[in-house]
Amino acid sequence: xKLVDKSxxxxxxxxxxxxxxxxxxxxxxxxxxxxxxxxxxxxNLTIGKKKYAQYEEQVKAILAKTEEVQNCFLKMVxxxxxxxxPLSKAYGMPANTDEEKAEKDRVLQDALKNAxxxxxxxxxxxxxxxxxxxxxxDKGSKLAISDVGxxxxxxxxxxxxxxxxxxxxxxxxxxxEYVSAxxxxxxxxxxxxxxxxxxxxxKVEKVLSE
Numbered sequence: 274x275k276l277v278d279k280s281x282x283x284x285x286x287x288x289x290x291x292x293x294x295x296x297x298x299x300x301x302x303x304x305x306x307x308x309x310x311x312x313x314x315x316x317n318l319t320i321g322k323k324k325y326a327q328y329e330e331q332v333k334a335i336l337a338k339t340e341e342v343q344n345c346f347l348k349m350v351x352x353x354x355x356x357x358x359p360l361s362k363a364y365g366m367p368a369n370t371d372e373e374k375a376e377k378d379r380v381l382q383d384a385l386k387n388a389x390x391x392x393x394x395x396x397x398x399x400x401x402x403x404x405x406x407x408x409x410x411d412k413g414s415k416l417a418i419s420d421v422g423x424x425x426x427x428x429x430x431x432x433x434x435x436x437x438x439x440x441x442x443x444x445x446x447x448x449x450e451y452v453s454a455x456x457x458x459x460x461x462x463x464x465x466x467x468x469x470x471x472x473x474x475x476k477v478e479k480v481l482s483e
Contacts (some may be wrong), residue, residue, distance in 0.1 A: 276354055307345040307424075308430075310339070311427065348421075349391050366380060384417050395432075400462045403425060403470050419481060421473065429470040432443065436448060
């Protein structure tokens, strides 16, 4: 059974166990999916309402995008586990001789890059979903504005969590050109994404206090 097909209770229990997967990456992807789903819910509560008729087509477009992004996040829950398992096995390879050490290092370096791939996608996708909330916060039903706030905070957490899973892996990667490129991209997306998320949340707070 795929991790994403487990019940909420089953997933939470295996996450809390000593099992190698799921871990922080899978949890980040799931949180991202939940945050995106909240944007979808707000869209569905807005569409068809006369009060927001001027935004109808724009909100429908946002809804279509949230469905696509949500599915992407859900796929990454299992993709992260699939990419991490080879890395956990690589750590256990013997390194008693020079030949074994060289082979372990080669396998480990490849596995580290593979393990980085999904967290990088989590950062990119979280940023994309945060931008959807930015677009929705002024167009969605005010009766569900708090859900925009909850959603964007989930995605803020997913964004930063994805970055943490990148950092822990690139710290051991020897390919400095690869490390620099990954760090430059993820640092930029996280900085911009956090700022946007915080701005969206402030708008939500302002509406709720009016």
